[in-house]
Amino acid sequence: MTRSKKSKKSPVVRQANALTTAAYSLTRTEKRLVYLGLISIGKGNVALNEFGQYPVDINHSEYKALFDDAASNASRDIGKAAKDLNRREVIFFPEDDDGEDGEKAEIGMSWTTKRFHKPRRGQTTLFFNAELIDIIVPQGKDYTKFLIGEGGNLTNPHYMRLFESLSQWSYRKKVKFSIEWMIERYELPKSYTRMSDFRRRFLHPAMKEINDNTSLSVEFKEVPNPDNPKQVKHIEFTFRQTTKPLAVEPLAESSSVLDGWDKGIFEPEEFEESDAMRFYQVVDQGGELTLAELNHLAEQLPKLMSEVQPSQDFYTLFKSAKVMAKRKAESIK
Numbered sequence: 001m002t003r004s005k006k007s008k009k010s011p012v013v014r015q016a017n018a019l020t021t022a023a024y025s026l027t028r029t030e031k032r033l034v035y036l037g038l039i040s041i042g043k044g045n046v047a048l049n050e051f052g053q054y055p056v057d058i059n060h061s062e063y064k065a066l067f068d069d070a071a072s073n074a075s076r077d078i079g080k081a082a083k084d085l086n087r088r089e090v091i092f093f094p095e096d097d098d099g100e101d102g103e104k105a106e107i108g109m110s111w112t113t114k115r116f117h118k119p120r121r122g123q124t125t126l127f128f129n130a131e132l133i134d135i136i137v138p139q140g141k142d143y144t145k146f147l148i149g150e151g152g153n154l155t156n157p158h159y160m161r162l163f164e165s166l167s168q169w170s171y172r173k174k175v176k177f178s179i180e181w182m183i184e185r186y187e188l189p190k191s192y193t194r195m196s197d198f199r200r201r202f203l204h205p206a207m208k209e210i211n212d213n214t215s216l217s218v219e220f221k222e223v224p225n226p227d228n229p230k231q232v233k234h235i236e237f238t239f240r241q242t243t244k245p246l247a248v249e250p251l252a253e254s255s256s257v258l259d260g261w262d263k264g265i266f267e268p269e270e271f272e273e274s275d276a277m278r279f280y281q282v283v284d285q286g287g288e289l290t291l292a293e294l295n296h297l298a299e300q301l302p303k304l305m306s307e308v309q310p311s312q313d314f315y316t317l318f319k320s321a322k323v324m325a326k327r328k329a330e331s332i333k
Contacts, residue, residue, distance in 0.1 A: 010066060010149025014042050019136040020144045020168045024090040025187035028157045029081035032067065033058060034111065035148050037128050042137050053113055053127040058082075060122040067152055078124050079117040086112045090132065109135075141274040144168040150214040159206040161186040166216060166239055171278040173287060176223065176236040195232055203235065217242040241288060276300035280308060283317050291325045294318070 013035045026034065037056045040046050046054050064074045089108040097105035114127035146167040154160045162182070169175040183192055192198040203220070210218055218239040225233035271293070279297040282289055289297070297318075301310070 010147045010152070011039050012145060013038055013148050013151065014138050014143050014145050015164070016136050016138045017142045017144055017168055018092060019090070020164050021185060022090050022092050023185045023187060024088065026085065026088065026157055027081060028152075028155070028160065029077050030085045030088070031157050031160055032063070032148075032152050033078070033081055033085060033126060035152055036063070037126060038137060039148070041128065041133055048130055049127075051113075051127075052130040054130060054133055056126050056128060058124045058126060060124070066148065075119045075122065075124075079119065082112075082115040082117055082124050082126055085126070086110070086115050090136075092135070141277060145170075147215075153213060154209050156206070156209070158186050158188060158202055159209050162206050163210050163214060163216070166210070166218060166237060170216075170239075170241070171281045171285075171287065173240065173285060174236065174238050176234045178234050179232060182235075215241055241290075271296045273300060273303070276304055277307070280304055280310075283321050284310075284314055286317055287321075288324055288328075289321055290328075291322070294322050294325055 015038050036058055037054070040056045041054050046056050048054055058078060060075050060078060063078060089110050092107045092109070094105050094107060099105070109132045110129050111132065112126050113129050116125040116127075118124065144164055144167050146164065151160050151163050151167075154163060165177065165182075166175070179193075179195075179198060182188065183190075183198075188198075188202060192202055207218055207220060210216055216239050218237055220235050220237050222232040223234035223236050225231040275293075276297050276299075279289055279293050280301070283294075283297065
């Protein structure tokens with residue numbers, strides 16, 4: 001899959017960081033269904049029913065419109081993914097309850113409690129577990145945000161997980177993950193403990209896809225174990241936003257997944273107050289933002305004064321970021 005970084009328009013996925021860092025393994029289609037559920041529930045388009053479920057309708061034709069490779073047999077693909085998703089669980093790690101010998105505490109939860117596949121109607125309803133939704137739908141500032149047209153069109157679910165992890169730290173220039181952590185949380189094959197397999201089957205192809213098909217430009221370096229320099233312990237990622245985040249395209253007015261989005265319209269310039277803190281941290285570390293993001297930060301800065309004390313350097317960095325954003329905006333026109 002190779003496509004222009006500016007060619008795809010799509011809705012925004014917001015998921016709590018608890019989900020970004022959880023351990024689970026899903027297929028790409030299953031992850032796409034979870035993305036659509038997060039969008040619908042997160043925007044308040046789906047109400048909790050009397051059985052403790054969030055019923056999300058997945059329209060098959062809309063699914064095909066969202067994803068580049070959705071084939072004519074999308075109904076069967078969605079039906080199978082819904083069936084398998086109903087059997088899987090996601091695992092969270094409450095560290096305070098770890099054993100004294102190092103044994104990890106785990107909380108395993110099901111994604112859905114029921115499914116209703118309706119091929120004649122071109123629709124599948126997923127009944128998401130309300131207890132899980134309370135954890136994975138953002139309730140405050142700690143969430144990961146990305147475009148479904150970027151994350152959802154990567155070819156491998158493991159690459160999707162890495163993209164989500166990098167997106168969680170998008171306000172920073174650099175982040176480091178241990179190889180052990182990535183294998184555990186992304187549920188990579190055990191053979192990937194061999195560094196040659198980890199590089200060849202996961203790290204290198206994931207980096208190529210993310211760089212080719214998303215608005216992130218990522219470089220990485222291997223960090224050796226200080227106790228055993230021949231062993232690689234961490235991967236340090238350095239990244240930046242290469243283009244203005246992809247625009248959001250309105251879906252059909254009858255959209256079942258996106259009902260309530262002002263007839264499907266959701267502009268990328270529509271930010272939440274909590275975004276301002278992330279934008280502040282980007283500028284404070286010399287990072288780049290779009291003009292829309294900088295304007296939002298300027299509007300919200302008086303409210304942030306109760307939490308931060310901007311230095312004179314911050315205002316200099318802000319001016320530089322604005323000059324750079326204007327240049328990029330003019331070059332895109």
